[in-house]
Amino acid sequence: KELGIKDSPELHAQDTLKGGDYKGDPAVVETMTHGALPAAEWLKNTVGIKYEPHNLFLFGGNSVKRALIPVGQTGTEYITKLSALAQKEKIPVVTGMKAVALIKNKEGRVVGVSCESNGKKYDFYAKGGIILATGGFGANAAMVKKYNPSLDERFKTTDASGTTGEALYMAQKAGAELVNMQYIQTYLICDPISGVIELIADARFDGAILGKRFVEELQRRDVISHAIVDQPGSYCYVLWNDNIGKISNTVKVHPEEYETFTKQGVMHTADNLKEVADFFKIPYDNLKATVDRVSQMAKDGGKDLDFHNRGGLKDLSTGKYYIIKAVPSIHHTMGGVRINPKAEALDKNGKPVPGLYAAGEVTGCTHGTNRLGGNAYTDIMVFGRIAGQQAAQAAQAAK
Incomplete structure (x- = not known):
């Protein structure tokens, strides 16, 4: 409410069913969405999970920001706290x-x-x-x-x-x-070498773009993945600048990824677009035209006239710039x-x-046919509790 977000279990169910092309079981989906808040409260109050305050993600395919984000933005917070609780309750593992x-x-x-x-x-x-x-x-x-x-x-x-x-x-x-x-x-933004998720590239939730844009950055995972595979070479680039990096907790909490992917040569930091283009041998004129187009729409209110990015566009006209190469990997x-x-x-x-x-x-x-981001944790926590009961x-x- 403090963020001005209007949401409900019914809207969550509607998004989930639509995102899966209505192949999900409505009764099961509605049980999940109505159990989401009680499960989150149990995780917070009983298990001791800490969530980032006032930081909800708008994962692709969702109508509104609704994904709670644990501190550290990985599953470690869940694993350590659930393991500690199991040990405390003397549950054998x-x-x-x-x-x-x-x-x-x-x-x-x-x-x-x-x-x-x-x-x-x-x-x-x-x-x-x-x-x-x-x-x-x-x-x-x-x-x-x-x-x-x-x-x-x-x-x-x-x-x-x-x-x-x-x-x-x-x-x-x-x-x-x-x-x-x-x-x-498939998860759309992954390391071309190992296949692991490039969490730092989730800066797209805060305005990063997919190179020479070919799809909405906040579309369903399957839609973006298929669009990437259809590109020459079946890969894409994710690009953002300091304007986005300074507001993105996603970028801030993954410094180890920055170091690893930079060392591997799949990520690069540059002061200007020419350096970005030269490093990955991207046609500079194409890159500049894309950035100029996005930046102008951002200055005109952020409305995306090309791909209708539901999160709004951000100004990319000035550096520093960060770019990472990405491919889809089998995910769920x-x-x-x-x-x-x-x-x-x-x-x-x-x-x-x-x-x-x-x-x-x-x-x-x-x-x-397709899982919306945030629904895997919701699924296991809600039905794990039901199964246990x-x-x-x-x-x-x-x-």
């Missing part, structure tokens, strides 16, 4: 353990997980049920190509190396239906286990698989 199959009892209820570690087999049992929260399959190149052949060997990934999708087949073998597996999202798999609003895994007939719950990227009916209630009933 077993590492170095590979899950290989779900265990069912003779009544057909999922009651445990069969695992392996160092050649030995271990079975873990649970009274309330098993919750899958294993993420997607973005780091499994063969699986990605199987479900979406257009995303072939050219694409690296932003995902952790363990995001390989075996739990999806475990769930399927236990009776759960997999849906929307072909919908795989929208498909997975079909669930209902209670986070229960469903079979092909829409019936719950007894004892099996799922939350987050391992599920497949929330985001449709459901399993706890089932455990109580089993006593």
Whole structure:
């Protein structure tokens, strides 16, 4: 309210469904958007997550600024605080353990997980049920190509190396239906060498432009990614100046990226546009024409007459300038286990698989064809809490 932003769970749901081309399950989406604020309050007040004050992001495809940003602007704040809370509550966390199959009892209820570690087999049992929260399959190149052949060997990934999708087949073998597996999202601005996200280039949320502009900088991730792949060489440049750098917390909180990407030669800082053009062998006249056009529209009120940038344009007429080369990388798999609003895994007939719950990227009916920025954390936190509550209630009933 202090920022003058008008938002609601209904508008959030509308944006989410539209952003996924209406392939998401409306009931699941509405559960997520209505659970977003309570989940954020729980994270802040119970887990101890600290958010940047008065700094909301307008991620692509959203109508308004609505994404809360943790201090440091990475997942570290969540991981450290959730780990500390688990330790405080004496919740055992077993590492170095590979899950290989779900265990069912003779009544057909999922009651445990069969695992392996160092050649030995271990079975873990649970009274309330098993919750899958294993993420997607973005780091499994063969699986990605199987479900979406257009995303072939050219694409690296932003995902952790363990995001390989075996739990999806475990769930399927236990009776759960997999849906929307072909919908795989790339993150548009990534390192051409390693594939990791170039977080510093999120300066586009504050006015940075995509080189010789060819798409709105705040469009949906899939739209921008496809537009980049269609460019000669399938890459783009992100350009901003000190006017943007001084107001962008995104630039300020990632000094290590500045050093790393500069050392790799994919990022450069220059006092004038001629140096920028010379470093990456960009036609100077084209670059200057683009910057002059953007700067003039910024001076005329910021309205983007060319690509309708919903955040408004910023003046780029003076340096210092910062430029980084970028490519899309595999980022999020929208498909997975079909669930209902209670986070229960469903079979092909829409019936719950007894004892099996799922939350987050391992599920497949929330985001449709495309996930909006900010909705991954929302998804896992909202449905992770619901799944936990459901399993706890089932455990109580089993006593």
